[in-house]
Amino acid sequence: MHTDPDFLQTLWFVLIGVLWVGYFTLEGFDFGVGMLVRGLGRDKAERRALIHTIGPVWDGNEVWLLTAGGATFAAFPSWYATTFSGFYLALFLVLAALIVRGVSFEFWGKVASERWRTTWEWAMCISSGAAALLFGVAWANFVAGVPMGPDHVIHASLFDLLHPYALLGGLVTLTLFLTHGANFLRLRTKGELADRATTVAHRVAPVAAALMVGFLIWTASDQSWDAVVVVLSILAAVAVVLVPTVLERNPTQAFGGTTAAIALLFVALLAALFPNAVPSSTNHLFDLQLSAASSTSYTLTVMTVVAVIFVPIVLAYTAWAYWVFRHRLGRDDFDGPMTPIAVMEHKLGTPGAPSAGSGAKPPTVV
């Protein structure tokens, strides 16, 4: 019954893993910034600066999740079908959080009233926090397994998914993404905002590190101290423990540290999952294995060709977008009649660019 996945199946498991890791390392800081909008930004100008740090990129970051979903559907249809129908209500909550979060960015700037903006800022905070928490809960369950019989149909209520291990997983991603977001802001903001982001990173990082070490030990023991999982867990733990130590000195290193911690955490979880797609907590004989869940090798080959052609293109323009929006933003960029566009022009030294207040009507919103 149990067969090892062949080369293409393993390759697609790895690629789907890469998509998840990409999603969490990128959207992880989006979630963090979203959570910090109210706490870190003290006035309108500061909150605008914060939202602007992720404004141009969050939508692209979310596509990593959609691609992970689509790739799972294409490469392992039974994995997709079993998981998505089995985690029905949990997934609905994730979707609801992502919908609210998405529109909160887009609607926030559309009306200039204080109440409107405060509402969407809170929506941003809560939905970002909820999504960050729920993804940890979900992944802990993916690895721990769910009640499932030999027909590979999950029978679990929402509350079956909220066991202590899963809740710990949720707290890990919540705190880790919060730290990651704060570290991102240390790179993308300046002045007081950057100082406050540093303070947040300082305070949350040790908590995240402690929770994550606990979670990884628990994971490794569940996996009967499987060597690969243990090694990866140690690496992830090292990365996250290193974070507080580099906090003082270099924000780039700190951001690199949380990026590595998130990546290694999920690589460890993926390693724990392999070669299963969906482990059964009822009986390990009922595990849904990758080899049983996969598409035909023809489909996997087609998908491999598509991925080989398009992934480099996607990575290239994504990197370019980050390069375009690399400038540090601060309160003064969004305060007064100056606008971000004027700031950029000022920065880039575009000759002859009119300042915002000249000529046309003054900005209605600051």
Add this chain to the structure above:
Amino acid sequence: MTTLDLARTQFGVTTLFHFIFVPMSIGLAVFVALCQTLHYRTGREVYLRMTRFWGKFLLISMAIGVVTGIVQEFQFGMNWSLYSKYVGDIFGAPLAMEALIAFFLESTFIGLWIFGWGRLSPKLHLVTIWCVAIGTMISAYFILAANSWMQHPVGYAVNHVSHRAELKDIFAVLTNSTVLLAFPHTIFGAFATAAMLVVGICAFQLLRKRGGDVVARSMRLALPIGTVAVILTMIFGHFQGILMETQQPMKMASAEVLYNTKNGASFSIFATGSFTRFPGHLSADLRIPHALSILATASWNGKVDGIRQIQASEVTKHGPGNYTPILGVTYWTFRLMIGAATLMLLLMLAGFVFQRRKSLDRARWFQRLAIVGIFLPILANWTGWIFTEMGRQPWVVYGLLKTSAANSPNVASGDIIATLAGYILIYGVLIVIGGWLMFREIKHGPEPPPPPPAEGVLEELPLAPNPDLVLSY
């Protein structure tokens, strides 16, 4: 309601809601890209204000389209796990390609477009909006290829050991005759949707006596685009009808409630009857002679198969069962789609005539009708999809998998009701806010032209945008 009915309701509700914004975004992306291209080529400032004014509607529409699109991709697995397992080997591939090739493109470049004003060179900035427009169209192609496979499965073989359909030829799936017609039909429908929106919003400005240069230019651009787009949508729809007669004869017959096979079949314009699977007889039936034969077979006396004959042949092919869709739904959605498109065409042509006579700003009745006309493409888009999806019933994949064997066995009614209520609540809030935001922008109208440059300024000011915070955040 059974869990199956609930799952279908949920799919219908979420998909129709999502599909308000999809054609609007596709069409507006192209329209905005066109405005910006005109600005880039001519340097005329009015095109910049057009780009920014219509850009606001594009962004509101895309915001809602994107977030509701996430649900679309996930609900196959959530509510239709048996379907997903059965077709995943084939259906998943275009979906994954859509995400990788199209979603990344449009999402990354819309960010670059919004925040790239003044930061990217004008040429590069123009490229970003075209990337968005092209991304939305690529996305449409892949999802329509996936849907077309459900209408007309090709390039597959059924594996009787694993009980699923398996992909044998990806090129056959991507060049399915069904998608080759469905794609232009949908894309031109999207252009018509956006053009109608532009015309309607401009008409509102004219009705309020605010016809500036933005309104005049937008009308001049949108009316011909809209007219051509509606006509092309109809032409491709006609060819789809012919293809449907060979691929899904039952859908064609049930669009017409044609009970018995007939040569030189007439097209019914209006009929009354009960909305049951077999309404018995139709009363007050108004018909155009031979029109159905022309529509379905492109010949005066072409043979159109009737429901009874197709039902009988389906039973011999697939075993006992009911192979007839709900005729009241297929009949009326088909008519509403064609009716709405015809009204759109008439409105566009009327606008065209008024524009040639330079009397658009005085044509009060046209202005009022054009505002209501904004809803016509939404109606046509909706009924078109309801027709093509419900006309395929009882199949989810035509001839291969019945809808009744496709939903998730482990999802209880209570779960579907709870999530359905959740979606309706969230989507309801979204449509209210989105509609209100759009209405605010319509009421506010386009920006007035900037004041003439002060004396001593020799060259025109560079066309750096105003601090328009509605476009960015």
